[in-house]
Amino acid sequence: MALDSKIPHGPISDKWTNYKDHINLVNPANKRNLDIIIVGTGLAGGSAAATLAELGYNVKAFCFQDSPRRAHSIAAQGGINAAKNYKGDGDSVYRLFYDTVKGGDYRAREANVHRLAEVSANIIDQCVAQGVPLAREYGGLLDNRSFGGTLVSRTFYAQGQTGQQLLLGAYSAMNRQIGRGKVKMYNRHEMLDIVIVDGKARGIIARNLVTGEIERHSAHAVVVGSGGYGNVFFLSTNAMGSNATAAWKIHKKGAFFANPCYTQIHPTCIPVSGDHQSKLTLMSESLRNDGRIWVPAKLEDAQAIREGKKKATDLSEAERDYFLERRYPAFGNLVPRDVASRAAKERCDAGFGVNKTGEAVYLDFAAAIQRYGTEEAYVKGLDANDKALVIKLGTAIVKSKYGNLFQMYLKIVDEDPYVTPMMIYPAVHYTMGGTWVDYNLMTTIPGCFSIGESNFSDHGANRLGASALMQGLADGYFVLPYTIGDYLAPDIKMGPISTDLPEFVEAEKAVKDQIDRFINNKGTHSVDYFHKKLGKIMWDKVGMARNAKGLTEAIEEIAALREEFYKDVKVPGSANEFNQELEKATRVADFLELGELFAKDALHRNESCGGHFREEYQTEEGEALRDDENFAYVAAWEYKGKPSDAVLHKEPLVYENIKLVQRSYK
Amino acid sequence: MKLTLKIWRQKNAQDKGGIVDYPIDGIEPDMSFLEMLDVLNEQLINKGEEPVAFDHDCREGICGMCSLFINGEAHGPDRGVTTCQLHMRMFKDGDTIFIEPFRAKAFPVIKDLVVDRSSFDRIQHAGGFISVNTSGNTIDANTIPVNKEDADKSFDAAACIGCGACVATCKNSSAMLFVGAKVSQFALLPQGKVEATERVLNMVHQMDLEGFGNCTNTGACEVECPKGISLENIARMNREYLAASLKG
Numbered sequence: 001m002a003l004d005s006k007i008p009h010g011p012i013s014d015k016w017t018n019y020k021d022h023i024n025l026v027n028p029a030n031k032r033n034l035d036i037i038i039v040g041t042g043l044a045g046g047s048a049a050a051t052l053a054e055l056g057y058n059v060k061a062f063c064f065q066d067s068p069r070r071a072h073s074i075a076a077q078g079g080i081n082a083a084k085n086y087k088g089d090g091d092s093v094y095r096l097f098y099d100t101v102k103g104g105d106y107r108a109r110e111a112n113v114h115r116l117a118e119v120s121a122n123i124i125d126q127c128v129a130q131g132v133p134l135a136r137e138y139g140g141l142l143d144n145r146s147f148g149g150t151l152v153s154r155t156f157y158a159q160g161q162t163g164q165q166l167l168l169g170a171y172s173a174m175n176r177q178i179g180r181g182k183v184k185m186y187n188r189h190e191m192l193d194i195v196i197v198d199g200k201a202r203g204i205i206a207r208n209l210v211t212g213e214i215e216r217h218s219a220h221a222v223v224v225g226s227g228g229y230g231n232v233f234f235l236s237t238n239a240m241g242s243n244a245t246a247a248w249k250i251h252k253k254g255a256f257f258a259n260p261c262y263t264q265i266h267p268t269c270i271p272v273s274g275d276h277q278s279k280l281t282l283m284s285e286s287l288r289n290d291g292r293i294w295v296p297a298k299l300e301d302a303q304a305i306r307e308g309k310k311k312a313t314d315l316s317e318a319e320r321d322y323f324l325e326r327r328y329p330a331f332g333n334l335v336p337r338d339v340a341s342r343a344a345k346e347r348c349d350a351g352f353g354v355n356k357t358g359e360a361v362y363l364d365f366a367a368a369i370q371r372y373g374t375e376e377a378y379v380k381g382l383d384a385n386d387k388a389l390v391i392k393l394g395t396a397i398v399k400s401k402y403g404n405l406f407q408m409y410l411k412i413v414d415e416d417p418y419v420t421p422m423m424i425y426p427a428v429h430y431t432m433g434g435t436w437v438d439y440n441l442m443t444t445i446p447g448c449f450s451i452g453e454s455n456f457s458d459h460g461a462n463r464l465g466a467s468a469l470m471q472g473l474a475d476g477y478f479v480l481p482y483t484i485g486d487y488l489a490p491d492i493k494m495g496p497i498s499t500d501l502p503e504f505v506e507a508e509k510a511v512k513d514q515i516d517r518f519i520n521n522k523g524t525h526s527v528d529y530f531h532k533k534l535g536k537i538m539w540d541k542v543g544m545a546r547n548a549k550g551l552t553e554a555i556e557e558i559a560a561l562r563e564e565f566y567k568d569v570k571v572p573g574s575a576n577e578f579n580q581e582l583e584k585a586t587r588v589a590d591f592l593e594l595g596e597l598f599a600k601d602a603l604h605r606n607e608s609c610g611g612h613f614r615e616e617y618q619t620e621e622g623e624a625l626r627d628d629e630n631f632a633y634v635a636a637w638e639y640k641g642k643p644s645d646a647v648l649h650k651e652p653l654v655y656e657n658i659k660l661v662q663r664s665y666k
Numbered sequence: 667m668k669l670t671l672k673i674w675r676q677k678n679a680q681d682k683g684g685i686v687d688y689p690i691d692g693i694e695p696d697m698s699f700l701e702m703l704d705v706l707n708e709q710l711i712n713k714g715e716e717p718v719a720f721d722h723d724c725r726e727g728i729c730g731m732c733s734l735f736i737n738g739e740a741h742g743p744d745r746g747v748t749t750c751q752l753h754m755r756m757f758k759d760g761d762t763i764f765i766e767p768f769r770a771k772a773f774p775v776i777k778d779l780v781v782d783r784s785s786f787d788r789i790q791h792a793g794g795f796i797s798v799n800t801s802g803n804t805i806d807a808n809t810i811p812v813n814k815e816d817a818d819k820s821f822d823a824a825a826c827i828g829c830g831a832c833v834a835t836c837k838n839s840s841a842m843l844f845v846g847a848k849v850s851q852f853a854l855l856p857q858g859k860v861e862a863t864e865r866v867l868n869m870v871h872q873m874d875l876e877g878f879g880n881c882t883n884t885g886a887c888e889v890e891c892p893k894g895i896s897l898e899n900i901a902r903m904n905r906e907y908l909a910a911s912l913k914g
Contacts, residue, residue, distance in 0.1 A: 051800040066721065067787050069828055070729040086808065119802065128807035131796045131857050133821040140811030158821055164728055165824060172795035179791040187784060210776055239724040274694060278701050281726045408727060411744075411751045414696070478802050526711040528704070572716050577678065578777040580719055581711070 003256070003636055003651045006438040007111040012657050013093075016115045019439075020482055024489035031056030034488050035496070037204055037219040038062065039191045039246045041174065042071030043167055043469060044452025045225030047476030050173035053182035055481055057488075060217055061174070061183055062206055064190045064241055064583075069171045072227060072239040073472060076163025077284035077405065078147065079155035080469040082120040087144055091152040093117045098658060100467060103149040103336050104432070104460020105610035105626060106660045107259070109634070109653060111439060112457045119478045120470055124156055126477060132169040134158050147465040148285050149336035149665075155466040160284050160405045166469055170476070189215070191246045192511045192586060194222060194253050194448060197503045201250075201448035205504070205511045209583060212576040214508055214515075216499035220491045221447045221484055224250055225476065228431035228453040230263065232591045232598065233543070234535025236428035237269060237282040243587040244594050247435055247454045255443035256636035256649060258436035258456035260594065261602035262611045264463050265544050266429035267340035270412050270422075271360040280427040281412060283363070283405055285465040288333045290368035290398065291422070293344070295352035295361050297321040302352045312354070312362055312421045323347055323361075331665040338462045338610050338624070339665055341426035345544050346622060348425070355423050364421035369394035426544060430468055432459045432611060433601070436636040436651070440483035441475060444636075449484060451475035456634065461610025515575045518585045523570040527584040530565045534558065534588070534595055542599045547615040551603040555596055559644065562592040596643035604648065607631045619662075628660050667693040667754060670762040671706065673718055676775050683775070685764070695755035699742060700725060700732060702754055703765075719778040725750040727892065730827030733834070734779055735766040740831035740890045748829060748892045768834035771877045772841070783830050785876035786844060792872035793865040794848045796857055816854045823850035825893045832887035832895075838879030843887040845873050846899035853906050863910040870907055 008019040026034065034057050038049045041063040049061040065071060083096040096117040101108055124142070128134060134156050135143040144153040158165040177183040188209040195203040195218070203218035229244035230236035251257045268283045296302040297319055304310040323343055325332045335343075344361045347353070354360050373394025377384040384390060395418050399406065409417045435443050435450035437457055443450050452472040459467065498504075537557050541550035565588070573579040608617040608624035609631070617625040634651040668691045676683030690709070693702050700722050707717035723731040732749040736742035742752045757763065765779065773781040798804060812820075824847070832843035849866050852858030858865075881900055888897045 047800070054800045065723060065729075065731060066783060067828070069787075070723055070731050072724060072729070075724045075726055075728050084807075122802040125804050125807045126798075126800065126802050128810060129796070129798045129804040129857060130800075131820075131852050131855050133812075133817050133824050133851065133855065134807075135821075136812055136814045136817040138814050140813055140817075141808045158824075161728070161825060164827075165821070168824060172790065173798075173800050175787070175790040176795040176797060178787075179793075185787075187787070210782075239729060241723045273696050276694060276697050276701050276705060278698070278704055279725045407746070408751070411727075411747055411753065412698075414753070414755060477800055526708055528708065570711060572711055572714070578719060578780065581717060 003436070003649050004438060005109065005651055006440060007109070008439065012110060012114045015111050016118055023482060023486035026485050026489050026492060028056050030492040032058065033492060033495070034058065035060065035219040036221050036223060036484065037217055038223045038225060039204065040071070040224065040226035040454070041068035042073035042225065042227055042452065043170055043472030044476045045223070046071065046167065046170035046174050047473050048223055048225060048451060048480050049183050050170060050177050051477050051481045052484070053177035059177070059183045060186065060219065062186045062189045062191055064188065064209060066187055068174060068185065068187070069168060071167060072242050073167045073469070074164045075239065076469055077160045077282065078286040079145065079157035079162045079466040080123065080166060081147070081154050081466040082124045082156055082470065083117055083154060084121050084124060086142060087153045089152045091154045095152065096120060096154065099150045100458070100464060101460065101658050102663060103464035104462050105624070105663060106460065106628065106632065106655065107262070107609055107653065108458055108460030110655060110657055115479065116458050116471060116474050119474045122478060123470060123473045127166060127169050130169045130173060132158070132165050134165070145286060145289060146334065148288060148334045148340065149464040157286070160286070160402055163469060166473065170473070190583065192249065193507045194250050194445070195503050195507045196253055196445060197497070197501055200446045202497050203499065203504060205507045207511070210578050212579065214512055216504045216508055218497035218499045218504070220488055220494060220497065221449065223449040223451060223480065223484070224435065224454050225451045226454045228434065229591070229594055230428045230431050232534065232595050233428040233538045234531050235272065235277060235280050235539070237266060237280050240279060243590070245587050245590045247450070248590040248594055250435060250443060250445060250448055252639050254445045255448060255450070256436040256638050257433070257597060258634050258636045259433035259601065260598040260637070261605060262432035262461045263428060264337055264430040264432060264611045265341040265426045267337055267344055267426050268363060268424045269427035270409065271355055271425040272357070281408065282427070282429065283409065283422065283424060285337065287363060287402060287405065290401070291333065291363040291365050292322055292367055293324050293333055293361055293363055294320040294322045295347045295354060299351050302354060305354050306356060306358060312364070321352070328665045335665045336462060336464060341544060342613060344426055360423040360425045362421040363424045365398055365417065366421070369398055369418070372397035430463050432456065432461060432463055436634065440486065441480055442483070442487065447487065449480060451480055461612055514586065515582065518569065518571040518582060519575050521569055521571065523568040525568055525570060527569060527571065527581055527588050530561065530569060531584070531588045531591070533561055534592060537561070538595055538598070542602055545613050545615050546602050548603060551599050554599040555603070555644070558592065558596040558599065562596070565589070565592055593643050597637055597646055600643060600646065601635055601637065605631055605635065626662070632660070667695065667757065667759045669693060669757065669760070672762060672764045674766040675718070675778055678777055679774055693754050695753070697754045698725070698750055699736070699752040699754065700750050719780050721780050722750055727751040728827060730829040733768045733781065733829060735768060735834060737764050740768065740835045741892055746892060746894060748827070768830050770833045770839035772839065773830060773833065783828070785878070786828050786830065786841070788876060789841070789845060789869055789872045790848065793868035796852060797861060810856055812855060820851050820854040823847040823854070823895065823899050826895050827893055829892065831890045831892060833878065835886045835890040836879065837884065837886070838882060840881045840887070841873050841878035842881040842900045842903065843891060843895055843897070845869055846903035847895045849903040849906055850899040853902060862906060863913055866903065866906040866910045
């Protein structure tokens with residue numbers, strides 16, 4: 001099967017407009033006769049559900065949480081980008097487009113990224129109209145801040161809780177439609193398979209997580225917005241329930257899976273503290289606006305700090321190495337996430353780490369507290385030479401900007417970050433890979449769409465900060481509502497789809513068989529035991545830096561672990577009840593396949609780019625060395641029974657508007 | 667740390683339920699409370715017993731999924747945190763810890779420590795929104811200036827995570843802090859004023875239908891709220907409600 005990205009013809013800035021002018025439309029009266037299933041109700045799924053219902057379609061939405069308001073989009077902290085140029089600092093649609101393509105290391109599809117930049121401004125307008133309380137300046141207008149990888153201030157925010165506020169905005173829009181009966185919401189339900197009839201997606205099999213009942217649901221189209229697969233690493237910044245099951249199940253039924261090896265490692269997370277740890281907590285990238293990142297300049301100081309003989313505050317400015325400012329003077333602490341993460345790892349690997357395990361660097365706010373405090377003292381006509389006063393005033397300003405983040409750090413680490421620098425280390429965060437989709441956001445299964453983090457499309461090999469929220473909402477509010485109409489137009493006379501079709505019976509049986517197998521398995525180890533083992537292989541050999549030897553080993557080890565899992569996993573309780581271990585088992589089963597494909601993809605890509613760093617391919621200065629001649633393509637994998645047999649399809653990436661150059665943030 | 671856990675076990679909504687004792691050892695002070703329960707569950711599974719069901723997801727204090735009544739307090743003894751942010755350093759070696767679900771008529775138990783909080787969703791369906799078309803064809807955001815103070819207050823109300831601690835801790839199982847926060851978020855913004863009357867009437871009506879009690883100004887909800895939602899929101903809701911009733 002050849003991949004057709006269906007990118008419209010014409011100049012890049014006109015493609016989306018021309019496309020919308022020529023697609024098929026569905027008459028409002030006919031929309032009532034069309035059913036759409038949406039799996040996942042985060043920013044992408046929630047906004048899609050609200051908008052499609054608003055348009056008149058019958059929407060059935062599914063989430064595994066007890067309420068759509070809990071989707072993991074809620075945890076996004078820093079902000080959402082939009083090319084509004086409110087600050088007059090030179091921002092434009094083109095610049096956002098350019099920064100995103102460059103930030104993604106030239107591995108994203110130009111047409112999609114341009115569309116994203118075009119609709120970005122509408123997102124802010126939409127959210128504000130819905131009552132999302134984004135940050136304001138004193139004059140009453142919207143405020144902005146800057147983020148990694150850009151030189152303009154285009155990030156809109158709501159303190160450190162932007163994801164929460166945007167998600168609650170989408171959730172409220174959904175609530176309005178639920179109240180009107182246009183969205184039927186299925187909380188605590190998990191999609192366990194897709195049903196394909198005559199080659200088209202026509203429904204899903206879901207498990208009611210409270211009763212254990214297996215349900216059949218039909219529709220004219222199925223939309224998957226189930227988020228990313230970072231939990232394949234066990235430890236990640238994702239919520240505990242975040243999983244790949246919906247995305248993986250559609251992959252097994254024909255949706256190609258693209259660029260699985262592109263995983264964003266976020267540079268500013270709270271470091272791992274022990275074996276019992278269940279997840280990692282992110283500290284927003286926005287902190288890098290005011291925090292300076294450093295390690296001791298001398299090895300003996302680093303060692304003394306690790307042994308508790310010295311403290312961060314004992315070292316003078318000259319005894320510190322502000323390694324990002326040193327290596328990347330133009331962007332400094334605001335280099336993109338992949339660059340910042342690798343630089344931190346490089347220093348820690350060289351022995352300069354500052355916590356017990358040697359896997360942490362400092363994020364220091366002392367200079368910002370000093371700077372803000374001095375300014376505030378002048379503004380208030382107070383003595384700017386009074387050190388204690390300046391620190392007090394400065395601390396209050398920093399608190400107003402990042403208070404909740406500092407509190408979070410204090411609770412977890414038990415150290416006051418206003419007094420001692422935070423310790424941070426990179427952690428698995430967002431996955432740029434995902435289901436392959438064409439310009440319509442449709443997968444290689446007709447009628448099955450994939451939106452938000454669950455698709456692969458807009459971020460290339462690395463995601464710039466504040467662009468995940470942007471893509472989720474762009475897809476859900478403004479892109480899918482057009483493209484799905486074009487697909488559904490021929491279906492208006494179809495009528496409801498029966499769930500008695502043999503395809504439903506068969507899919508339901510397969511789901512039940514898998515569940516029975518888990519429940520009846522007389523194993524000896526818990527699901528977490530296997531998940532942790534998988535995570536360790538992934539982090540050690542498929543993590544921030546990879547090489548051919550490690551990847552080859554990982555592929556074998558994961559396959560062996562999968563076999564052991566099926567033989568030896570123990571799932572207590574029964575199938576017909578609320579059973580959290582069973583939920584985990586079905587998810588980990590999918591991670592155990594996805595992990596192998598992930599490593600396989602990483603092994604075949606003989607280059608370094610963005611969130612994929614192969615040790616064999618780096619410049620003399622240790623920067624990622626891309627190979628545009630041989631790897632400027634999307635790697636889309638077709639499932640053939642098991643991950644090792646997956647077949648590679650290539651979608652060449654054509655750059656007509658942006659010249660491919662070595663990324664430089666110096 | 668060595669602890670005795672006294673945990674509410676209840677097989678399902680029909681089961682009567684009761685407290686079961688679980689001694690546990692080897693707990694580190696830097697574990698979160700939920701990680702401590704993970705350790706317990708791993709041990710129970712290995713012994714062939716059923717693990718304790720509890721709700722949790724983001725484990726960074728923002729999704730609102732985790733609950734738990736710990737030693738008689740919603741989200742436990744620490745202030746301004748959710749259970750997932752509560753750390754074992756708040757307890758002492760040898761402590762006995764009672765762990766129970768969030769109890770309220772409107773929050774029926776599903777299993778063990780897991781309760782059904784969908785009544786909160788239904789209150790939102792009744793009016794927790796601004797009726798704006800999601801087409802993206804609305805006016806430019808900066809044409810609606812919002813006084814910074816109002817925007818900040820609206821944000822403070824909107825920071826509610828819907829965990830239900832306010833209900834669990836209230837002697838009347840009142841949801842007025844939650845509903846007050848939702849009403850306030852929109853009431854403070856010019857965008858929300860247009861349909862303010864119907865919103866507050868509908869949401870309060872639904873709140874009563876769900877079986878939540880009334881506020882008697884004890885203020886326990888504010889004390890236990892992990893996000894510092896203030897009683898001021900209840901007062902604002904009452905004002906909005908009164909004004910709407912007079913209009914209606």
